[in-house]
Ligand SMILES: [Fe+2]
């Protein structure tokens with residue numbers, strides 16, 4: 142049963158099937174995870190009771206891992222092997238596709254000019270961010286660092302997550318909500334489909350850190 146007065150981040154952590162529903166309705170459960178679900182829905186013109194129903198339907202068909210009930214070290218393994226490796230694999234490919242689209246279709250009004258440089262900057266920032274997590278914060282949490290010992294690095298990582306959220310909004314805007322124009326070639330279409338997937342994965346990634354891993358490290 143979903144309590145619509147609960148925050149998006151806490152619902153996403155305790156009812157993991159909800160993240161698909163939140164993504165579907167563009168409700169920000171990662172950087173905007175502290176918002177109450179009822180407020181977020183009202184703000185977006187959605188009925189909170191309907192969204193709660195959708196989550197229940199989603200939960201009836203699949204039950205993703207409850208990472209909030211697993212040891213932090215297992216969650217770190219999952220974050221690194223799934224999200225970090227996924228970004229290192231996929232983002233350079235999308236950057237190349239964006240460069241090609243801008244090079245070949247730069248004269249068309251619908252061309253997402255500037256997208257490649259945004260992706261290049263994002264790749265740079267995310268690479269540095271993930272290295273800091275893997276080499277410092279995650280090592281500290283694995284070693285039993287809790288509370289004040291990890292408070293500062295967690296604050297810095299969360300600020301950087303806000304910046305990543307801002308970058309995602311900019312990318313979605315320049316890529317016209319990931320809906321390709323009728324004249325888009327196959328690369329252009331694949332680029333927008335890939336970016337939409339990247340957005341969903343990065344939101345889930347940030348959610349697993351902000352709403353599941355970090356609160357456990359801070360409160361343990
Ligand atoms: Fe991460």
Ligand SMILES: [Fe+2]
Pocket residue numbers: 270274298302347350
């Ligand atoms: Fe992160």
